[in-house]
Amino acid sequence: MQFTKLGLLAGLALGALVAASPAMAQTVVKVWSIDGIDRPGIADTFSKEFNEQNTDIQIEYRAIPFDDLVNETLRAFATGNAPDIVSFDNPDFALFSSRGAMLDITDRVKASDVISKAQYFEGPLNSVSWDGKLFGVPKYTDTIGVFYNKDMFAKAGITEPPQTWAQFAEYAEKLTDSANNVYGATFSAKAGEEGTFQFLPIIQASGGSYNNVNTEGAAEVLDLWKKMIDNGWASKDVLTLGQWDSTGTFNSGNAAMAVSGPWEIDRMVEDAKFDWGVTLLPTITEGGERSSALGGFDWGIMSSTKHPDEAFKVLEYYVSQDDRLFPEFGNLPARGDIELPATGIEKKDAALKVFQEQLQYAQPRGPHPEWQKISKAIYDAMQAALTGQMSAKDALDQAQATIKGIVG
Amino acid sequence: MARIFNSMRDGIGFDLILVGAAMVFLLALAGLPLVYNILMSFQQVDMFTLGELFRPLAGFTNYVAVVNAPEFWLVTRNTLIFVFASMAGQFVLGFSLALFFAQKFPGAATIRGLFLVSWVMPGLVVGAIWSWILAGDFGVLNTILKAMGIIEAPIFWKSDPNFSIWAVVIANIWLGLAFNMLLLSVGLAAIPRDLYEAAELDGANAFQRFWTITLPMMRSTIGAVLSLGLIGTLQQFDLFPALTEGGPANTSNVAGYWAWQMSFKLYDFAKGATISVMMFVLVLIASVVYVRSTRHEVRG
Numbered sequence: 001m002q003f004t005k006l007g008l009l010a011g012l013a014l015g016a017l018v019a020a021s022p023a024m025a026q027t028v029v030k031v032w033s034i035d036g037i038d039r040p041g042i043a044d045t046f047s048k049e050f051n052e053q054n055t056d057i058q059i060e061y062r063a064i065p066f067d068d069l070v071n072e073t074l075r076a077f078a079t080g081n082a083p084d085i086v087s088f089d090n091p092d093f094a095l096f097s098s099r100g101a102m103l104d105i106t107d108r109v110k111a112s113d114v115i116s117k118a119q120y121f122e123g124p125l126n127s128v129s130w131d132g133k134l135f136g137v138p139k140y141t142d143t144i145g146v147f148y149n150k151d152m153f154a155k156a157g158i159t160e161p162p163q164t165w166a167q168f169a170e171y172a173e174k175l176t177d178s179a180n181n182v183y184g185a186t187f188s189a190k191a192g193e194e195g196t197f198q199f200l201p202i203i204q205a206s207g208g209s210y211n212n213v214n215t216e217g218a219a220e221v222l223d224l225w226k227k228m229i230d231n232g233w234a235s236k237d238v239l240t241l242g243q244w245d246s247t248g249t250f251n252s253g254n255a256a257m258a259v260s261g262p263w264e265i266d267r268m269v270e271d272a273k274f275d276w277g278v279t280l281l282p283t284i285t286e287g288g289e290r291s292s293a294l295g296g297f298d299w300g301i302m303s304s305t306k307h308p309d310e311a312f313k314v315l316e317y318y319v320s321q322d323d324r325l326f327p328e329f330g331n332l333p334a335r336g337d338i339e340l341p342a343t344g345i346e347k348k349d350a351a352l353k354v355f356q357e358q359l360q361y362a363q364p365r366g367p368h369p370e371w372q373k374i375s376k377a378i379y380d381a382m383q384a385a386l387t388g389q390m391s392a393k394d395a396l397d398q399a400q401a402t403i404k405g406i407v408g
Numbered sequence: 409m410a411r412i413f414n415s416m417r418d419g420i421g422f423d424l425i426l427v428g429a430a431m432v433f434l435l436a437l438a439g440l441p442l443v444y445n446i447l448m449s450f451q452q453v454d455m456f457t458l459g460e461l462f463r464p465l466a467g468f469t470n471y472v473a474v475v476n477a478p479e480f481w482l483v484t485r486n487t488l489i490f491v492f493a494s495m496a497g498q499f500v501l502g503f504s505l506a507l508f509f510a511q512k513f514p515g516a517a518t519i520r521g522l523f524l525v526s527w528v529m530p531g532l533v534v535g536a537i538w539s540w541i542l543a544g545d546f547g548v549l550n551t552i553l554k555a556m557g558i559i560e561a562p563i564f565w566k567s568d569p570n571f572s573i574w575a576v577v578i579a580n581i582w583l584g585l586a587f588n589m590l591l592l593s594v595g596l597a598a599i600p601r602d603l604y605e606a607a608e609l610d611g612a613n614a615f616q617r618f619w620t621i622t623l624p625m626m627r628s629t630i631g632a633v634l635s636l637g638l639i640g641t642l643q644q645f646d647l648f649p650a651l652t653e654g655g656p657a658n659t660s661n662v663a664g665y666w667a668w669q670m671s672f673k674l675y676d677f678a679k680g681a682t683i684s685v686m687m688f689v690l691v692l693i694a695s696v697v698y699v700r701s702t703r704h705e706v707r708g
Contacts, residue, residue: 071672078458095675099456181545191655236564237544239656254545372674380479383657387569398478 026058027310032073033087033297036063042139042329043087043318050317057310070095077101077304084305085314087139090127091193091375093298094367097128097135103301103308105315106134114316123294124334127364136300137315138334140325143292143362144198144261145354146282147247147268149175150275152182152256161279165202168257168282169224172233175256184233186255188243189225189386195379196365197293198243198259203378204291204363206284210374211407213381214396217284222385222392229386239386261295262355265348266330278351280358294362296334332359370406377402442688448681458677470682479658479666486573487642487662490580494644495637497581502588502633507618509589510596520593527586535650538579542566542651572652572660579647584640588633595629596622635698642691663687 035041047061062083064072070092076082077096088096096102109115115137117125124138146168148161156175162168172184188194199222200210206217228234235255238246243260250258251271258264259281268276281292299318301311325331326340332355340356342349368374381399385392415421444461449470451463474480509520526534541548544564553559565575599622607617623630645664648654654661654669661669663683671680 070675074458074675078456078460080459099454191653191657235545236567239567240652249545373676376674380657383655387657387659389569389657402478 026056027307028058028060029085029307029311029314030060030062030083031085031087031314032062032064032069032083034064034066034069035087036061037065042325042331045328046318046321050314057313059314077302080304082302082304084307084311085299085301087297087299090124090138090294090296090298091365091367091371093127093136093300094130094371095369096302097130097300097367098369101303102135103303103305103311104133104135105137105301105312108312109134109137112312112316115319119335119337121334121336121359121362123359123362123364124296124298127294127367128298128300130367136298137319139297139299139318140329140331141294141296141334141359141362142261142263142332143294143355143358144201144243144259144281145292145358146279147250147258147260147264147351148277148279149250149253149256149272150277152274156256161277162257162282164286164288165221165224165282165284169228169233172228172257173231176233178232181254183235183249183255185228185257185259186234186241186246186249187225187238187259188241188246189238189379189382190240190242191379191383192242193375193379194242195382196375197295199382200365200378201281201291201293201363202284205281205289207289210366210368210378211403212400213378213403214393214400219385219392219396221284222382222396226386226388226392230388239383261293262332262352263330265351269345269348276347278354280354280361290361292358292362294364296331332356368407373406374403377406445681445688446685448678449685451678453676453678453681466678470678471686474679474682474686479661482658483661483663483666486658486660487664489573490577490644490662491638491641493574493577494580494584494641495634497577498584498588498637499630499634501581502585503592505585505589506592506596507622509593520589523586523589525586526582527584527590529583531583531644531646532650534579534583535647538575538582538647539566539651542575542578566652567656569656569659572656576647576651576660579651580641580644583644583647584637587640588637591633591636592626592629595626598629599625631698635695638694639691642687663690 031043031047033041033043036044041063044061044063047059050057050059066089069086069088073082073086073088073096082101093102109117117134120138121141124141128134128136128138146161152175153159153161153171156171158171158174162171168185175184176182188198199218202221203209203213203215203218206215206221208215208218225234229236229238235241235249241249244264246255247258247260247264247268249255250260251268253272253274280290283290299315301308301315305311322333322335323338325333326338332340332352340352365371365375377399381390381395384390384398385395389395390398412421416425447461448463450466450468451457452466453463457463505520505523509516542565544550544562544567547562547565549565550559550562554562563571565571603621603625604617607621612620642664645668648660648662648665652660654665664687667680667683667687669680670676670683
């Protein structure tokens with residue numbers, strides 16, 4: 001009985017395999033990304049359309065949740081079942097490219113009519129480069145700035161958005177109205193990648209970088225952040241809130257300023273019942289160096305692929321659709337040669353202009369093969385300082401020592 | 409030949425087969441992963457050797473690196489707080505509830521059954537619910553405490569380094585309470601009624617009856633409940649990602665969650681294995697203590 005059942009199952013599985021494989025001699029290119037899990041995304045939509053063109057290449061697309069993507073790919077690569085094309089969050093890309101797990105596509109891109117290196121912003125391009133070679137192409141990008149509640153600013157008699165972090169803290173104090181549950185500011189200082197995402201730009205603006213974190217400017221701003229939390233100008237919950245939840249309190253009118261990115265715009269247009277605007281991330285000194293975080297995903301071909309040419313054709317197809325990223329999916333293309341069409345929603349269009357300007361200052365996290373550990377050293381230091389376990393200077397010094405051990 | 413066959417059907421051979429089947433099962437599903445884990449903690453692991461068994465040896469460097477990590481002592485302290493506070497809370501409250509429901513009143517058994525709801529719920533769901541209850545600015549608990557005049561300003565259970573580990577402890581006590589209560593109820597029900605009647609006739613008061621009859625008769629049940637509590641608490645994972653993610657600044661991070669972070673967030677599989685081996689040693693010591701302390705007991 002058991003055996004008949006097993007046999008039946010095996011037969012079914014075999015049948016399914018036969019049915020799934022197309023009649024013609026087609027090449028199957030496996031693509032993994034996080035798109036298409038809860039709503040249609042870039043990779044799943046484009047893959048479907050590519051397959052409908054009925055070329056001799058067919059894409060076998062698999063959507064993997066964000067938290068599992070790197071682990072799943074590591075395991076698949078180690079056991080020889082890796083996909084041909086995969087899309088990583090940009091700080092994760094170097095983990096693979098630096099160890100030869102991604103295909104060097106420098107020459108293919110040079111010969112390509114569709115993809116050209118020159119069209120991309122510098123930050124996103126750096127995240128797919130390693131050792132002077134190109135291992136992928138940016139998929140889309142984003143960055144962070146400061147959203148501010150114009151109605152609250154007017155009520156507090158503040159006319160211009162903050163330009164420096166000192167001003168940011170000063171305005172946060174003025175805007176705080178604890179009787180009405182309004183905090184002056186909100187941001188995400190979470191123990192995780194989002195925390196590093198928001199704090200690293202400050203290190204960079206102070207003249208530092210991911211391997212030089214204990215700058216005076218960074219310690220100064222960290223002290224300002226701590227002051228805001230200690231005095232109740234920002235909620236203590238910024239230590240545990242992610243950016244999406246943190247900005248949620250801004251939308252509901254419980255915070256007057258919020259540090260976050262363009263992914264918030266659509267929800268804010270819906271939810272925020274007040275006049276709001278976006279400004280560039282503050283600088284440390286007046287007119288000082290600007291910087292911002294670089295978010296977004298990258299495409300890459302894995303070096304274990306048996307069909308590099310076909311995989312590159314798929315990549316070219318994805319890139320050729322870049323002008324649809326913003327109107328259809330709300331993502332910013334990582335290139336300067338695509339004009340974003342006006343949406344007709346006044347606040348949204350104004351916000352996008354600011355974020356496009358901000359993108360010029362966006363710098364990648366890393367790239368470094370052990371980015372996750374560097375990132376942990378940075379957000380651990382940030383949290384140790386903000387919770388008062390260590391002074392900002394000591395915390396950053398300790399992070400620097402840890403990072404030195406990693407970078408060498 | 410026939411004799412061997414016979415002994416396999418009925419005799420020493422049959423016993424050997426039974427023992428063998430159990431051992432194979434244990435070895436394959438618990439022993440091998442354990443050995444693999446220990447082996448991994450002494451190796452260098454990266455993405456190219458992830459799928460292999462024999463990797464470059466690392467000696468004790470993983471262990472040294474883990475102990476020297478700045479958060480090591482904080483995590484150790486948190487693990488101890490989490491384990492002992494959770495176990496104490498679950499046990500004391502569970503025992504009180506079990507005694508309470510042992511009083512025969514209408515609906516006692518039904519209501520006791522309803523308490524199991526907390527135990528049936530997945531940890532992630534419990535974590536999400538407690539996440540709302542313990543939220544800082546608009547949390548249910550803070551609203552209640554404020555209304556009762558116990559606190560002035562909201563307590564940031566999840567974000568305040570002084571409270572974060574206790575936020576997880578509270579949720580964990582609630583989660584394990586029903587299980588403790590149930591096991592202890594069974595133990596209570598097994599104590600013969602006539603012992604109490606005899607004691608009452610002799611003039612023993614309620615406290616004396618509890619101290620000289622209930623507790624001694626419950627010794628083996630209590631031992632089992634405590635050791636299961638230790639194992640369950642050390643295994644607790646779901647509450648951490650749902651509540652605090654170990655933060656802020658690792659003030660609510662415990663060994664189990666730290667090991668997971670090492671392996672699946674920082675992709676340092678060797679150190680993740682190292683931490684779990686250290687945890688395993690801790691559980692082993694606890695189990696040895698438990699077994700030694702109960703083996704002379706007469707089980708009842």
